[in-house]
Amino acid sequence: MSTAGLTRALSVSRGGYRMIRVALGCLAFLVCFYLVVPALVVVPLSFSASGFLVFPVPGWTAHWYSDLLGDPVWRAAIAKSAYVAVSVIVLSVVLGSGAAYAFVRSRGPLLQMVEPLFVMPVIVPVVVYASGMYLLALRLGWTGSVWLIIVAHVALSLPYVVVTLSGALRTTDYRLELAAETLGKSRLSAFARVTLRLISPAAVGAGVLAGLVSLDETVAALFLGSDIAPTLPVRMYSSIRYELDPVLPAAASLMLGLAAALGGVAWGARWVLRRGVEGRAIGGRRRGDRLGRRGGAATAGRAVAEVRVPSTSGGSTRRGPMTGGEDGARGMLEARELVKRFGAVVAVDHVDVEVRPGELVTLLGPSGSGKSTTLALVAGFEDPDGGCVVLDGRDVTSLPPRKRNVGVVFQNYALFPHMTVYENVAFGLRARGLTDADVRQRVMEVLELVRLEGLAERFPRELSGGQQQRVAVARAIAYRPALLLMDEPLSALDRYLREELQSEIRRLHRDFGTSILYVTHDQSEALALSDRVVILRQGRVEQSGTPQDVYERPRSLFVARFLGQAGLLFGQVEAVSSDQRRASLRLSSDVRLEGTPVGAVRPGDRGVLVVRPEHVVVMDPGGAGHPGPHGLEMRVEECIYQGDYVRVRGLFQTGGRGVIHLPSGEAEVAVQGGYLRVGWRPDRAVIVPAPDGDLGGFETAIPLEAKGR
Amino acid sequence: MVAFVVPVATVLATSVTEPPGGLSHYARFVGSPDLVRIFVRTVGMAAVATAIALVVGYPLTYFVTSGQGRPGKMVMAVVAGSLFVSLIVRSYAWLAILGRGGLVGWVGSRLGGDTSDLALAPTKLASLVGILQYAIPMMMLALYDVVRRVDRTLMHAAESLGAGPVRRFLRVYWPQTVPGVTAGSALVFVSVLGYYIIPSILGGPQNMMLGELIAVKMQTTLEYGLASALSSGLLVVGTVSYLLVRRASGGGR
Numbered sequence: 007m008s009t010a011g012l013t014r015a016l017s018v019s020r021g022g023y024r025m026i027r028v029a030l031g032c033l034a035f036l037v038c039f040y041l042v043v044p045a046l047v048v049v050p051l052s053f054s055a056s057g058f059l060v061f062p063v064p065g066w067t068a069h070w071y072s073d074l075l076g077d078p079v080w081r082a083a084i085a086k087s088a089y090v091a092v093s094v095i096v097l098s099v100v101l102g103s104g105a106a107y108a109f110v111r112s113r114g115p116l117l118q119m120v121e122p123l124f125v126m127p128v129i130v131p132v133v134v135y136a137s138g139m140y141l142l143a144l145r146l147g148w149t150g151s152v153w154l155i156i157v158a159h160v161a162l163s164l165p166y167v168v169v170t171l172s173g174a175l176r177t178t179d180y181r182l183e184l185a186a187e188t189l190g191k192s193r194l195s196a197f198a199r200v201t202l203r204l205i206s207p208a209a210v211g212a213g214v215l216a217g218l219v220s221l222d223e224t225v226a227a228l229f230l231g232s233d234i235a236p237t238l239p240v241r242m243y244s245s246i247r248y249e250l251d252p253v254l255p256a257a258a259s260l261m262l263g264l265a266a267a268l269g270g271v272a273w274g275a276r277w278v279l280r281r282g283v284e285g286r287a288i289g290g291r292r293r294g295d296r297l298g299r300r301g302g303a304a305t306a307g308r309a310v311a312e313v314r315v316p317s318t319s320g321g322s323t324r325r326g327p328m329t330g331g332e333d334g335a336r337g338m339l340e341a342r343e344l345v346k347r348f349g350a351v352v353a354v355d356h357v358d359v360e361v362r363p364g365e366l367v368t369l370l371g372p373s374g375s376g377k378s379t380t381l382a383l384v385a386g387f388e389d390p391d392g393g394c395v396v397l398d399g400r401d402v403t404s405l406p407p408r409k410r411n412v413g414v415v416f417q418n419y420a421l422f423p424h425m426t427v428y429e430n431v432a433f434g435l436r437a438r439g440l441t442d443a444d445v446r447q448r449v450m451e452v453l454e455l456v457r458l459e460g461l462a463e464r465f466p467r468e469l470s471g472g473q474q475q476r477v478a479v480a481r482a483i484a485y486r487p488a489l490l491l492m493d494e495p496l497s498a499l500d501r502y503l504r505e506e507l508q509s510e511i512r513r514l515h516r517d518f519g520t521s522i523l524y525v526t527h528d529q530s531e532a533l534a535l536s537d538r539v540v541i542l543r544q545g546r547v548e549q550s551g552t553p554q555d556v557y558e559r560p561r562s563l564f565v566a567r568f569l570g571q572a573g574l575l576f577g578q579v580e581a582v583s584s585d586q587r588r589a590s591l592r593l594s595s596d597v598r599l600e601g602t603p604v605g606a607v608r609p610g611d612r613g614v615l616v617v618r619p620e621h622v623v624v625m626d627p628g629g630a631g632h633p634g635p636h637g638l639e640m641r642v643e644e645c646i647y648q649g650d651y652v653r654v655r656g657l658f659q660t661g662g663r664g665v666i667h668l669p670s671g672e673a674e675v676a677v678q679g680g681y682l683r684v685g686w687r688p689d690r691a692v693i694v695p696a697p698d699g700d701l702g703g704f705e706t707a708i709p710l711e712a713k714g715r
Numbered sequence: 716m717v718a719f720v721v722p723v724a725t726v727l728a729t730s731v732t733e734p735p736g737g738l739s740h741y742a743r744f745v746g747s748p749d750l751v752r753i754f755v756r757t758v759g760m761a762a763v764a765t766a767i768a769l770v771v772g773y774p775l776t777y778f779v780t781s782g783q784g785r786p787g788k789m790v791m792a793v794v795a796g797s798l799f800v801s802l803i804v805r806s807y808a809w810l811a812i813l814g815r816g817g818l819v820g821w822v823g824s825r826l827g828g829d830t831s832d833l834a835l836a837p838t839k840l841a842s843l844v845g846i847l848q849y850a851i852p853m854m855m856l857a858l859y860d861v862v863r864r865v866d867r868t869l870m871h872a873a874e875s876l877g878a879g880p881v882r883r884f885l886r887v888y889w890p891q892t893v894p895g896v897t898a899g900s901a902l903v904f905v906s907v908l909g910y911y912i913i914p915s916i917l918g919g920p921q922n923m924m925l926g927e928l929i930a931v932k933m934q935t936t937l938e939y940g941l942a943s944a945l946s947s948g949l950l951v952v953g954t955v956s957y958l959l960v961r962r963a964s965g966g967g968r
Contacts, residue, residue, distance in 0.1 A: 137942060
């Protein structure tokens with residue numbers, strides 16, 4: 007049964023609940039009626055012929071409205087209220103968006119001001135606030151000034167405005183701005199083109215809220231306004247208290263109408279703003295699509311022909327059609343000695359990264375290892391505390407992202423939600439001042455490359471995760487950046503899609519030939535994609551090399567464990583051959599193993615022998631007795647069926663843990679609790695220094711005698 | 716911020732500096748049975764309004780958030796939308812409904828009662844009716860966000876573990892909504908304390924609340940010191956109750 011079905015079955019199948027629900031429904035109806043009744047009464051009353059609050063209504067007339075609008079006092083009150091409301095709307099939206107932006111985007115001391123700002127209006131009754139303003143005005147001799155009312159209303163409505171706008175800002179991903187910056191916009195322009203556009207519906211809403219607050223506000227206006235020219239609510243209040251003017255119902259209906267009109271304006275404006283964005287997109291898109299298709303047909307042959315450029319050996323010659331040498335970009339990144347501190351934390355600690363032209367280099371590490379920060383330093387989102395970033399021989403360390411000529415694919419893609427696929431991809435090209443025709447041709451070319459040519463007119467939200475990912479890639483490569491930066495671009499996708507897109511990225515990289523710096527925490531992804539892998543740990547480079555190199559010859563226990571399964575045997579290094587190609591490790595008094603020393607392995611130190619499971623072979627199933635050279639007895643702890651193979655974990659009789667991968671068909675030799683004699687070729691095993699202290703809980707099951715020393 | 720702090724500081728300062736100065740205005744306030752009565756009435760009114768708003772608003776918010784789909788959304792729209800109906804318009808409308816010759820009296824007399832001269836406004840009850848027009852939506856809006864986020868599967872989990880409806884509500888549901896309850900109560904209580912227009916129109920002079928009293932002292936009788944002292948009293952009660960509630964709900968988060 008589905009979860010929804012279960013929920014329904016659990017909650018509805020009880021008569022008692024249904025009773026409660028009906029009762030609650032009745033209550034809801036009554037409360038709604040209670041809340042709506044005033045509006046229901048006032049409007050008919052304004053057409054009553056009687057002019058007093060008397061029922062039954064003797065007859066119907068509309069002349070109270072003409073009386074209301076004919077009376078100069080009422081007219082002045084309406085005009086004044088409108089003047090105040092409009093001023094309040096403008097002021098509070100301008101001030102409020104500034105404040106909201108500061109609150110949301112800054113993490114500093116400003117943030118601590120947020121709470122008091124919102125709490126103050128709650129715990130300070132308007133009467134108290136108005137009294138204060140009144141006393142101030144008395145002292146300064148400003149009584150009766152309309153500006154006092156405006157200031158008070160702005161202060162009263164600002165919390166609503168700030169809440170509304172900061173809510174909208176918070177849901178607007180700041181990475182969209184970063185994306186716009188890498189695509190070639192200045193910071194201000196990125197804000198205006200992306201963020202401001204996206205929050206404009208909220209700004210309209212906030213303005214309407216401010217207007218409603220101002221129109222309704224009576225107390226402050228009563229204190230601060232002049233007796234001769236009151237605002238509409240104040241005029242109504244004094245009329246109710248002292249004279250009960252027969253035009254009151256008409257005035258009240260007018261106020262209701264004004265509020266409804268403001269609400270309508272908000273609704274309409276939001277609709278227009280949304281439509282405006284989409285409408286333009288549709289128009290442009292149709293044109294673009296048609297021409298694009300024509301252009302696409304014309305260029306398709308060429309593109310296909312050029313895509314198949316045979317990849318001769320060597321990274322630099324692997325060029326597709328897009329990396330034309332027009333601007334001399336070769337895609338050579340040298341980041342030297344990068345340092346980035348956040349407070350006391352050193353997030354990036356003297357990291358060197360080099361990407362040679364056409365290479366795909368992966369920054370691999372667990373979370374918190376500094377890989378994303380390194381990427382941010384290369385992209386220019388963060389300023390380094392030390393070191394430099396050199397791109398194609400040009401020091402770009404102090405340049406903003408848009409001047410670095412890099413493309414960034416963000417973890418969550420950061421696609422502009424208010425633009426179509428076409429416009430997203432065109433964004434960077436337009437920012438670079440290409441002509442419309444060039445933009446169109448280039449966009450369609452790139453979309454074809456990522457196989458999305460049919461979806462140019464869609465909005466990002468109409469695409470699947472995998473498609474969004476491709477759009478993000480297309481947008482980042484459309485303007486032929488010297489270097490493509492990808493920040494965990496596949497982490498939001500499910501495993502199936504991830505593998506598909508991995509090969510897609512490999513294909514793109516091959517055809518396109520761009521240099522790529524790729525960040526991931528997934529070791530299999532790194533091994534599958536990279537020309538070289540840089541493994542980071544706690545802000546430092548732990549090891550770098552080809553995938554095969556780092557997997558088969560890890561320099562440290564950390565790398566060995568991070569890159570996959572491994573059998574680990576702890577012991578004491580006995581001897582290292584003079585050519586550094588062979589070392590022996592003493593596990594116990596009578597067991598010695600040989601392997602290739604990697605890293606700083608010296609005789610007498612503690613060391614770990616690392617052997618990958620696929621290099622371990624079963625020599626004598628169920629065997630007992632003394633182990634021969636490179637034959638060790640292992641007690642099987644568990645067998646995990648993995649489909650194509652069975653992963654067998656066990657404990658060596660000399661201490662230490664072993665992992666073997668057996669083909670599914672041959673796995674019956676391993677029985678839980680049984681013994682296996684296993685071995686490997688000495689050149690398949692490596693010996694790395696054993697770290698002092700921190701073994702990550704790995705050695706807990708190892709008998710003491712096996713730890714050497 | 717500045718626009719808020721300065722006037723409030725002015726009020727506090729005036730309450731002690733206005734001649735004859737010192738705490739004399741506070742002494743007058745505390746020494747006058749009339750003033751104290753109004754003060755107590757104001758606090759009582761706020762407490763009653765808060766309690767009713769909670770009793771009505773809590774189940775209603777539950778109703779709105781418990782998978783009612785369209786009807787639930789409509790109820791919430793009416794509740795939130797009603798806050799935009801001008802307070803003065805509403806007070807006036809209730810005067811027309813409850814006052815002498817008003818809708819209630821007329822309906823009563825049509826039903827055969829002798830109610831055509833019935834004047835339910837201005838009375839304390841009418842004042843409460845008017846205040847609740849704001850208190851209930853405010854309470855519901857404060858509750859809404861919290862109640863909406865309550866994980867309903869926890870209720871099923873509790874049920875599968877053998878808890879009956881009462882235990883489920885008290886031990887699982889209610890504790891998750893406490894932050895909303897405290898926030899809503901603080902909001903309603905403090906804002907009702909400062910109400911001026913509604914009680915003034917619907918309650919009449921004999922049911923005057925502190926807000927109107929301050930206005931009268933400030934603008935009509937020009938007793939700035941006393942008015943400031945009253946304002947400060949209001950401020951203190953509001954702040955203290957807010958802080959109490961904040962502490963009760965564990966740091967206000």
